[in-house]
Amino acid sequence: MKLVASLRALASSFFHRSRLDGEIEEELRSHLQHRADDLESSGLARAEAERRAAIEFGGYQRFKEESHEALGGQLTENLVQDVRFSFRALCKSPGFTLVAVFTLALGIGANAVVFGMLNALILRPLNVPQAQNLYMIERGRAPTQSYPDYLDLRDRNRDFKGIVAYEMAPAGLDIRDSTSPIWLYEASGNYFDVLGIQPYLGRFFHASDEHGPNSAPYIVLSFAYWHSHFQSDPGVVGRVVQLNKYNYTILGVAPARFRGTELFFAPDLWAPLVNQQQIEGFSGLNSRAARGMWLVGSLKTGMSPAEATADLNSVAASLARAYPKEDGSINFALFRPGLLGDMLGSPVRAFVGGLMFLAGLILLAACANLGGLFATRAADRSREIALRLALGSSHKRILRRLLTEAILVSLAGGLLGLSGSVALLRWLSVWQPLPNIPINVSVDADGRTYIVALLLALLSGLLFGIVPIRQVLRANPWQTIKGGPSGATLPRRFTLRDLLLAGQIAVCAVLVTSALVAVRGLMRSLDSNLGFDPQNAIQVNTDLDMARYSGDQVPIMQQRMLDAVANIPGVTAAGFADRVPLNLGWSDATVFTDSTTDYRPSNAAAEASAYNVSPGYFRAAATTMLAGRAFTWDDGPKAPRVAVVNREFARKVFGSLEQALGAHFKDWGGTRVEVIGVVEDGKYKTLAESPQAALFLPIRQSPSSETWLIVRSDLDPGVLANALRQTLRSLDAGLPFTINTWHKELDTALFAPRAASLALGVLGGLGAMLAVTGIFGMAAHSVSKRLRELGIRIALGAQRGEVLRAVLGRVFRLLAFGSAAGLLLGLAATKVLSFIVYQATPRDPVVLAGVVLTMLFLGLVAAWIPAQHALAADPLILLREE
Amino acid sequence: MTDHAELLPGTLDLLILKAVSLGPLHGYGVLLRIGQISGRALLIEQGALYPALFRLVRQGLLKATWGTSENNRRAKFYELTAAGRRRFREETEGWNRLAAAMASALAAQPEEI
Numbered sequence: 001m002k003l004v005a006s007l008r009a010l011a012s013s014f015f016h017r018s019r020l021d022g023e024i025e026e027e028l029r030s031h032l033q034h035r036a037d038d039l040e041s042s043g044l045a046r047a048e049a050e051r052r053a054a055i056e057f058g059g060y061q062r063f064k065e066e067s068h069e070a071l072g073g074q075l076t077e078n079l080v081q082d083v084r085f086s087f088r089a090l091c092k093s094p095g096f097t098l099v100a101v102f103t104l105a106l107g108i109g110a111n112a113v114v115f116g117m118l119n120a121l122i123l124r125p126l127n128v129p130q131a132q133n134l135y136m137i138e139r140g141r142a143p144t145q146s147y148p149d150y151l152d153l154r155d156r157n158r159d160f161k162g163i164v165a166y167e168m169a170p171a172g173l174d175i176r177d178s179t180s181p182i183w184l185y186e187a188s189g190n191y192f193d194v195l196g197i198q199p200y201l202g203r204f205f206h207a208s209d210e211h212g213p214n215s216a217p218y219i220v221l222s223f224a225y226w227h228s229h230f231q232s233d234p235g236v237v238g239r240v241v242q243l244n245k246y247n248y249t250i251l252g253v254a255p256a257r258f259r260g261t262e263l264f265f266a267p268d269l270w271a272p273l274v275n276q277q278q279i280e281g282f283s284g285l286n287s288r289a290a291r292g293m294w295l296v297g298s299l300k301t302g303m304s305p306a307e308a309t310a311d312l313n314s315v316a317a318s319l320a321r322a323y324p325k326e327d328g329s330i331n332f333a334l335f336r337p338g339l340l341g342d343m344l345g346s347p348v349r350a351f352v353g354g355l356m357f358l359a360g361l362i363l364l365a366a367c368a369n370l371g372g373l374f375a376t377r378a379a380d381r382s383r384e385i386a387l388r389l390a391l392g393s394s395h396k397r398i399l400r401r402l403l404t405e406a407i408l409v410s411l412a413g414g415l416l417g418l419s420g421s422v423a424l425l426r427w428l429s430v431w432q433p434l435p436n437i438p439i440n441v442s443v444d445a446d447g448r449t450y451i452v453a454l455l456l457a458l459l460s461g462l463l464f465g466i467v468p469i470r471q472v473l474r475a476n477p478w479q480t481i482k483g484g485p486s487g488a489t490l491p492r493r494f495t496l497r498d499l500l501l502a503g504q505i506a507v508c509a510v511l512v513t514s515a516l517v518a519v520r521g522l523m524r525s526l527d528s529n530l531g532f533d534p535q536n537a538i539q540v541n542t543d544l545d546m547a548r549y550s551g552d553q554v555p556i557m558q559q560r561m562l563d564a565v566a567n568i569p570g571v572t573a574a575g576f577a578d579r580v581p582l583n584l585g586w587s588d589a590t591v592f593t594d595s596t597t598d599y600r601p602s603n604a605a606a607e608a609s610a611y612n613v614s615p616g617y618f619r620a621a622a623t624t625m626l627a628g629r630a631f632t633w634d635d636g637p638k639a640p641r642v643a644v645v646n647r648e649f650a651r652k653v654f655g656s657l658e659q660a661l662g663a664h665f666k667d668w669g670g671t672r673v674e675v676i677g678v679v680e681d682g683k684y685k686t687l688a689e690s691p692q693a694a695l696f697l698p699i700r701q702s703p704s705s706e707t708w709l710i711v712r713s714d715l716d717p718g719v720l721a722n723a724l725r726q727t728l729r730s731l732d733a734g735l736p737f738t739i740n741t742w743h744k745e746l747d748t749a750l751f752a753p754r755a756a757s758l759a760l761g762v763l764g765g766l767g768a769m770l771a772v773t774g775i776f777g778m779a780a781h782s783v784s785k786r787l788r789e790l791g792i793r794i795a796l797g798a799q800r801g802e803v804l805r806a807v808l809g810r811v812f813r814l815l816a817f818g819s820a821a822g823l824l825l826g827l828a829a830t831k832v833l834s835f836i837v838y839q840a841t842p843r844d845p846v847v848l849a850g851v852v853l854t855m856l857f858l859g860l861v862a863a864w865i866p867a868q869h870a871l872a873a874d875p876l877i878l879l880r881e882e
Numbered sequence: 883m884t885d886h887a888e889l890l891p892g893t894l895d896l897l898i899l900k901a902v903s904l905g906p907l908h909g910y911g912v913l914l915r916i917g918q919i920s921g922r923a924l925l926i927e928q929g930a931l932y933p934a935l936f937r938l939v940r941q942g943l944l945k946a947t948w949g950t951s952e953n954n955r956r957a958k959f960y961e962l963t964a965a966g967r968r969r970f971r972e973e974t975e976g977w978n979r980l981a982a983a984m985a986s987a988l989a990a991q992p993e994e995i
C-alpha cells in the first residue's frame with residue numbers, strides 16, 4: 001500500500017511538478033500575508049510588517065523544499081536538481097572533468113574491445129540454430145578424422161541427431177573467362193540439414209545428392225561471395241560455372257549470417273565432399289589413414305556430452321578391433337566447435353582470457369586513478385563542503401551530489417570509451433590479416449557488449465565515487481573554515497590515496513612488463529633461425545588441378561614451369577615443394593625405425609612434418625645441408641625411396657647425425673626409406689614451437705599438384721614478379737596463381753605473435769598513460785597543498801634538492817614500491833604469453849631493465865610540471881595571497 | 883528566549899493534531915492556536931510548520947481544502963480524517979502515560995526509596 005502510494009506520489013509529482021510547486025508557494029505566501037495582517041494591525045506599516053513576517057518565517061527556500069519532500073515529490077525532483085548541480089560543478093572545473101572522463105574512457109574502451117573479442121570468439125556460439133547442441137568430435141590429440149571413420153561414426157552412433165564432416169580447400173573458379181582462386185568448404189551431404197540452415201536463395205545439397213565419388217557437381221555460394229562476385233544476381237541459381245575446369249551447377253545462396261562452421265574461416269562457397277577428387281586433385285575418401293575431415297555433431301535433445309562421448313567410444317572400440325593398424329587405440333572427445341576444435345580453441349581462450357584480465361587491470365587502474373582524483377577534489381572542496389554543512393545542508397545531500405558527479409563522469413567516460421571501441425571492433429571485423437586466405441573474424445559489438453561496457457562504467461563510477469565519502473562524513477565545518485586552506489596538516493602515515501596510487505602503479509607495471517615481454521619475444525622470433533631465408537625469395541603458389549592437370553601431366557608441367565622460371569635472367573636458384581614451412585596447413589608423417597614390424601601409432605619413432613620437394617628446393621630456400629646430398633631428378637618413382645631429414649629427426653630416430661646418414665626408416669605403410677642427407681633444423685608450424693622433426697621427400701616419388709615455386713634472385717621483387725607472371729602465362733594462360741614475397745607469406749606465421757604484441761603494446765601504452773596521469777595528479781596536488789610551506793622554505797634558504805625531496809619524495813617512494821610489486825606480478829603473468837610469443841621468458845635482463853627504466857621515465861615525465869611549480873614558489877606572492 | 887520551552891522531537895505533530903481537532907484551521911491559524919493553547923510557552927519556527935503539515939496530509943491523518951479566511955484571503959484549511967482522530971487519541975494517551983511517569987519519577991523523594 002505504502003509503496004503504491006509513494007509511487008503514485010512520485011508519478012504525480014513528476015507530471016504535476018509545477019502545479020504542486022505553485023500550490024505550496026501559494027500556501028506559504030498566504031501564511032506570510034496572514035502574519036503580516038496581524039503585525040499590521042498591531043501598528044506596523046504594511047511594508048515593515050511584510051518584512052518582519054518574512055524574517056519570522058525563516059528559510060523560505062529550505063522550507064519549501066522540505067515541504068516538497070514531505071509531499072513525496074523529492075525523488076525525481078532532487079535527481080534533476082542534483083544532475084543539474086553536478087553538471088554545473090563539473091563544467092566549472094573542465095581540467096578535472098576532461099582528465100576524469102578521458103581516463104575512464106580509456107579503461108572502458110579497452111574493456112569493451114576485449115570483451116567484444118571474448119564475446120565473438122568464446123561466449124557467442126556459432127550463428128546456427130541450436131548451436132549449444134553442436135560439438136566438434138576429436139580423436140585424442142588429433143582433431144581431424146578419416147572419411148571411412150566418419151561414415152562409421154555417422155551411421156553407428158545413437159546420441160547424435162547427425163554428424164557432419166567438412167574440409168577447407170582452395171580451388172579455381174571460372175567466372176567470365178578468368179580463373180580466380182577461391183576457398184571453399186567440402187561438406188558432407190547432410191551438412192546444411194544437420195545444422196538446420198535454410199537457403200537464402202535456391203536450395204542446398206542434401207545427403208540424397210551423394211552417389212559416390214564426383215557424383216554431385218553442385219555448389220552453394222556464400223552470401224558475401226554472391227554479393228561481391230555475382231552482384232547479388234538472383235538469376236545465378238541453376239547457372240553452370242567451372243570449378244577447376246569441371247562443370248558445377250550453382251544450387252543456391254546461403255543466408256548472410258551463416259559464415260560456415262569455423263569462426264576464423266568464412267568460405268566463398270560450399271561443395272559436396274564426395275567430389276573431393278575434382279576439387280583437390282586427389283581423394284582420401286577411401287583411406288582410413290587419410291585424416292583430414294573436421295567432424296561436428298549435433299546432440300539429440302536431452303543428451304549430455306558425457307553420454308555422447310561414451311557412445312562414440314563404444315564405436316571406437318569396435319573400430320579398433322576391425323582396423324587395428326589405423327584405429328588401434330582411439331579415444332574420442334567433444335570440444336566446442338568454431339575454433340578448429342581444441343587446436344585453436346585452447347590457445348585462443350587462454351589468450352583472450354589473459355587479455356580480459358589485463359583489460360580488467362586497466363579498468364582497475366583507471367578507477368584507482370579516478371578515486372585519487374575525486375578524493376583530491378573533495379579535499380580541495382572541503383571548505384565549500386564545510387560551508388554547505390554549516391548553512392544547513394545535510395551530509396546525505398552532499399554525498400548524493402558527489403555520487404551524482406561520479407556517475408555523470410562515469411556515464412560520459414563510458415559512452416566515449418564505448419563509441420571508440422565500437423569503431424575499433426568494426427575495423428577489426430573487416431580486417432583480413434593474411435594474404436590470399438579468407439581469414440577474418442566478425443567481432444562486431446552487439447547488445448551484450450554495450451550492456452557490459454555501460455555496467456562497467458556505472459560500477460566503476462560508484463567505486464571511485466565512494467572514495468571521498470569518509471572524508472565528507474568526517475568533515476567538521478568549524479575546524480575547516482577556521483583552519484583555512486593551508487590548515488590541512490601533512491599526512492604522516494600512508495593514506496587511502498597513497499595506496500590507490502601505489503596499486504595503480506603496480507597494475508601499470510604489470511602491463512608494461514607484459515608488453516615488453518611480448519615485443520621482445522616477437523623480436524627474438526624474427527631473429528631466430530627459421531631453417532630457410534625469406535630474404536630475396538619470391539613464392540608462386542598454384543594448384544595444377546585448378547587448371548585440370550592430372551596424373552602424369554602434373555610432374556611434366558611442374559618441371560616445365562621450373563625450367564622456364566630458372567631461365568629468367570637474374571634468378572639464382574629455383575625449386576618447388578607441395579607446401580612450405582610456416583604456412584597454413586601442414587602434414588605430419590608417422591615414421592618407424594627400420595626394425596619395426598608392427599605399425600601401430602604407439603610404436604612410432606617420430607611424428608615429422610613432411611614436405612615433398614623438388615631438386616633445387618634447398619638451394620632456393622637457402623636451407624643449409626649439414627651432410628649428404630640433396631635430391632636430383634633421378635630420385636624418381638622407379639629409383640630406391642630416399643629422404644632428407646633435419647637434425648632433430650636424425651637425433652630422435654637414429655641418435656645422431658652421423659648414424660642417420662645412409663640409414664633406413666620405415667614410413668607409415670612400412671616402406672623402407674634411406675636417409676641421403678641431413679639439413680639444419682627450422683621452424684615448421686609456429687614460431688613458438690620447440691625443435692620439431694621434419695622430413696623431406698623427393699617430389700617425383702610422392703607427386704602433388706599443389707605447387708609452391710620458390711625463386712631466389714637479387715632482382716627487385718616487383719620486376720621479378722612481372723617476369724614470373726609473363727613466363728607462367730606463356731606456359732598456360734588458364735592457370736591461376738598468386739605471387740608473393742616470402743616475407744609477405746610469413747605474415748601467416750607472424751600473425752599470432754604480432755597480434756599479441758600489438759594488443760599487449762596497446763594495453764601497455766594505456767597503462768603507461770594512466771600511470772602518468774595518476775602520478776601527475778598526486779604530485780600536483782601535493783605541491784599545491786604545500787606551496788606556502790615550500791615558499792617559506794625557499795625564503796629561508798632551502799636548496800632545490802631539498803625542496804624536491806620534500807614534495808616529491810613520497811610520490812617516488814610510492815612509484816618504486818608500486819613498480820616492484822607490479823614487476824613481480826608481471827613476471828608471473830607472462831606465463832600465459834608463452835602460448836603465443838616465442839620464448840616469452842620474463843627472466844630477461846633487457847625486459848627487467850626496460851620495465852625499471854620505463855617506470856622511472858614515466859615518473860619523471862609525470863612529476864616534471866609539479867616539480868617546476870614547486871621550485872617556482874615565491875614566498876612573497878604566496879604570503880600576500882593569504 | 884528563556885520563557886519558551888524547546889519543542890521535543892515528535893511533539894510538533896501531536897500539537898498540530900490537537901490544534902486541528904478543535905476545528906478546521908489554516909496553516910497560520912494552526913500556529914496561532916498552538917500559541918494560544920500552550921499559553922505562548924511553546925516556540926515553533928513558523929516555516930517548519932508546513933513540512934509537518936504536508937507529512938500528516940500524506941500519511942492520511944489530515945485532509946486539506948482551499949477556502950477563504952477571516953481576513954478574506956485564500957487559505958488552505960486542514961481538518962482531521964478518521965485515521966487522524968484515531969492517531970490523535972493514541973498519541974495523547976501515550977503522551978499522558980509518559981508525562982505521568984516522568985512526573986512521578988521526578989517527584990520521587992529520598993524517603994520513598
